[in-house]
Amino acid sequence: MSAAESQPEAPSNPDLNLTPKEQEFMKAKSYLLTASTNTGLNLYDHLSLVLTRVLDERPENVVDIFEDKGEGEEEEAAGDEEVETPLPNLMELCFYFEQASIGLNREEMIRVWLALKNLVDNHPLQHVRFWGKLLEEQEEDDTPKPEFKPPPVTPKEDNRTGANKKVYFVCNDPGKVWVKLPPVTPAQIVSARKIKKFFTGRLDAPVVAYPPFPGNETNYLRAQIARISAARDHFVNNLDFEGIPVRDLTDPTLSNWVHHVQHILPQGRCSWWNPEPDEPEPEVGPPLLTPLAEDEEVNNMPPWTAQMSSNLIPQYAIAVMHSNLWPGAHAFGFEKKFENVYVGSGHKYSMENYTPPAPPPIMEEFPSGPEITEAEDPSPEEEAALRAAQQEAAEAAEEMEDAEEEDEEDD
Amino acid sequence: MDAVGLHLNIDYVGSSGVILSPELKAGLQTSLVILQNENKFDRVYFWGKIMGVKDDYYIAQGVYRDEFGGRRTFYSKDCIRWGLLPPATAAMREKSKLAKGRFTGDPSYEYEHTTVKKVGEGEEATEEEETITIKEEDRLSSVIQEIEEDVRIVPRGAFIKTPTGEVISNRSFDGLTVSESAKLCNYMHFREPVVLTQKSLLQRANLDKAIDFMDSLEEDIPRGSWALQFERGSGLVVLRSLLWQGYVFYHVPGTRCSGSVYFGNGEKNLDLPFML
Numbered sequence: 270m271s272a273a274e275s276q277p278e279a280p281s282n283p284d285l286n287l288t289p290k291e292q293e294f295m296k297a298k299s300y301l302l303t304a305s306t307n308t309g310l311n312l313y314d315h316l317s318l319v320l321t322r323v324l325d326e327r328p329e330n331v332v333d334i335f336e337d338k339g340e341g342e343e344e345e346a347a348g349d350e351e352v353e354t355p356l357p358n359l360m361e362l363c364f365y366f367e368q369a370s371i372g373l374n375r376e377e378m379i380r381v382w383l384a385l386k387n388l389v390d391n392h393p394l395q396h397v398r399f400w401g402k403l404l405e406e407q408e409e410d411d412t413p414k415p416e417f418k419p420p421p422v423t424p425k426e427d428n429r430t431g432a433n434k435k436v437y438f439v440c441n442d443p444g445k446v447w448v449k450l451p452p453v454t455p456a457q458i459v460s461a462r463k464i465k466k467f468f469t470g471r472l473d474a475p476v477v478a479y480p481p482f483p484g485n486e487t488n489y490l491r492a493q494i495a496r497i498s499a500a501r502d503h504f505v506n507n508l509d510f511e512g513i514p515v516r517d518l519t520d521p522t523l524s525n526w527v528h529h530v531q532h533i534l535p536q537g538r539c540s541w542w543n544p545e546p547d548e549p550e551p552e553v554g555p556p557l558l559t560p561l562a563e564d565e566e567v568n569n570m571p572p573w574t575a576q577m578s579s580n581l582i583p584q585y586a587i588a589v590m591h592s593n594l595w596p597g598a599h600a601f602g603f604e605k606k607f608e609n610v611y612v613g614s615g616h617k618y619s620m621e622n623y624t625p626p627a628p629p630p631i632m633e634e635f636p637s638g639p640e641i642t643e644a645e646d647p648s649p650e651e652e653a654a655l656r657a658a659q660q661e662a663a664e665a666a667e668e669m670e671d672a673e674e675e676d677e678e679d680d
Numbered sequence: 681m682d683a684v685g686l687h688l689n690i691d692y693v694g695s696s697g698v699i700l701s702p703e704l705k706a707g708l709q710t711s712l713v714i715l716q717n718e719n720k721f722d723r724v725y726f727w728g729k730i731m732g733v734k735d736d737y738y739i740a741q742g743v744y745r746d747e748f749g750g751r752r753t754f755y756s757k758d759c760i761r762w763g764l765l766p767p768a769t770a771a772m773r774e775k776s777k778l779a780k781g782r783f784t785g786d787p788s789y790e791y792e793h794t795t796v797k798k799v800g801e802g803e804e805a806t807e808e809e810e811t812i813t814i815k816e817e818d819r820l821s822s823v824i825q826e827i828e829e830d831v832r833i834v835p836r837g838a839f840i841k842t843p844t845g846e847v848i849s850n851r852s853f854d855g856l857t858v859s860e861s862a863k864l865c866n867y868m869h870f871r872e873p874v875v876l877t878q879k880s881l882l883q884r885a886n887l888d889k890a891i892d893f894m895d896s897l898e899e900d901i902p903r904g905s906w907a908l909q910f911e912r913g914s915g916l917v918v919l920r921s922l923l924w925q926g927y928v929f930y931h932v933p934g935t936r937c938s939g940s941v942y943f944g945n946g947e948k949n950l951d952l953p954f955m956l
Contacts, residue, residue, distance in 0.1 A: 366699070367699060367701060367702065368701050368702070368703075369701065370699045370700055370701040370704065371697075371699060372697070372699060373694055373695060373697065373699070374691050374694025374695060374699060375694075376691070376694075377694060377695045402695075402697070404696060404697070404907070404920060405907065405909075465951055465954055465955050466954075466955050466956075467922065467955045467956060478954075570733045570781070570782060571733065574733055574734065578701060578703075579701075579703050580758065581703060581758075582703075591731070593733060593782065596731075596945060597697065612696075612697030613697065614925060616955075618782075618945075620780055620781045620782075622950050622951055623951040623954055623955075625954060
């Protein structure tokens with residue numbers, strides 16, 4: 270968020286033999302690119318947006334309306350918000366969470382809601398969701414996160430797809446600054462699967478683990494969120510979407526619940542990426558919207574537990590799902606409403622205890638082969654024996670030859 | 681957590697994901713009072729919830745005048761009908777350590793554990809399989825007792841030991857100050873002391889016999905198995921155990937208000953050394 274981070278490294282790089290003019294240019298550009306501490310936007314992008322719009326629309330007397338153009342951009346954004354706010358109705362969800370005995374208490378939810386409002390006001394987001402809370406190890410406070418679909422700008426390379434489809438913001442305490450989490454890399458997901466660490470609550474804390482994790486706690490947090498989201502988020506499956514009776518939702522076969530987030534492949538990506546062109550064996554995950562019934566069993570128990578929120582008044586009960594694979598991941602479904610929430614320490618359940626992987630075998634100094642294998646020198650007795658054996662063999666061969674000759678003569 | 685004022689106190693731990701639905705709260709408010717009257721308890725505590733795969737167990741405890749001895753544990757699946765849990769014997773606890781995995785939610789479920797034993801000596805040795813069955817009710821009782829011994833904590837000074845050996849709540853306890861409540865040495869394990877008895881006389885010289893009759897959290901192994909956090913400014917201190925994930929203790933500094941609750945799987949976090 271700070272200005273220092275978003276400045277390109279050019280001015281601090283005197284090795285590039287830039288002319289003073291070019292250096293001035295770089296400085297000016299980096300200044301324009303400095304992100305605002307309030308909104309995260311920068312002037313460079315804003316200007317380029319305005320100019321693009323002018324060139325696209327080609328209005329007459331541009332100079333007269335140029336000021337308005339700039340304002341128009343802002344107004345439009347504000348206008349959209351009034352029509353349809355990206356802020357979720359968290360209190361309504363909280364009501365259902367409370368029925369289901371999951372989530373957070375009401376006061377905390379209000380605080381999260383206010384924090385989300387703050388986030389929405391300062392960032393151009395299209396849709397925001399409250400993701401959950403990760404309980405942490407140290408004195409720093411807890412971590413609620415929303416999740417949002419990015420505004421419809423040109424997608425950057427690998428972002429907006431697969432595991433990076435959504436952008437996550439975290440904060441330690443509702444009301445503190447929201448920090449945007451960086452996109453997750455496949456290496457981080459693969460590595461996060463092998464380690465098990467508590468979160469400290471400090472985003473810049475190193476993750477000290479074996480095998481080494483590529484990144485700090487920010488990246489580990491992002492990787493765990495991606496893993497949990499892939500396993501947890503589901504959707505009520507109905508073509509007409511009329512809502513499903515609660516009894517059917519709590520049906521133990523779980524066929525009315527489907528995953529709506531793509532499965533993460535063992536490679537650490539959602540879509541298969543071919544490392545070598547001539548390797549035709551892609552890893553395939555279950556397709557999107559797979560029924561939960563097809564999830565793998567976890568140590569002989571179903572991956573999800575379906576319950577009704579009330580056994581006393583089943584007419585108005587809501588359906589609740591508890592994940593057994595990721596303890597702390599819950600979902601509710603009631604008529605057309607459904608939501609997921611995660612409150613836990615961010616670790617996958619396993620019946621067996623965690624064992625860190627063994628260190629790799631020691632590397633060989635040379636490839637072993639006949640040229641470098643040391644053989645023991647033969648002793649004089651062995652040499653003598655060998656010589657005798659060779660002599661015998663030679664004699665035997667001579668005899669054989671003689672015998673053969675004799676045979677031929679006989680014929 | 682004291683059953684009196686449960687509906688208010690449960691909010692203190694709500695930020696840790698401990699939520700009771702209004703239906704359960706209403707059920708507990710009624711049924712715990714009945715439980716107390718029927719058994720003539722001095723106090724009833726809501727102990728927490730152990731989540732099973734199919735169903736959950738809600739646990740309550742009743743005590744008479746002495747808080748240490750004579751504690752009786754009840755369990756329920758709907759927070760209305762309570763059943764007495766048999767106290768865990770040493771043999772039961774030894775056996776239930778063999779049961780692995782989550783609770784199922786059915787108290788009569790039997791876990792099976794098979795061990796391979798060698799019978800005979802030398803070449804005549806044959807392998808024999810021995811199957812031990814563990815009833816879930818026994819396991820539940822053992823796990824509850826284990827959690828109590830490992831992590832149940834109270835603020836220092838909240839309970840006193842009388843000259844007759846009884847442990848009763850301290851009427852003159854006024855809560856820890858904010859700075860005191862940030863230190864682990866001001867919280868005590870609510871169990872018969874283990875570490876304290878091994879200390880030398882010199883180390884015990886400055887202790888107050890009436891108050892310091894329990895182990896403090898500072899000597900817990902491994903170090904850092906507690907997550908201490910302040911909430912609402914400094915208006916609430918929350919301690920979460922990382923050894924028994926789901927155990928949450930709260931205390932409002934400057935008041936008598938404190939308590940703890942366990943909402944978890946009933947499985948000990950044996951991976952703790954790797955995770956710190």
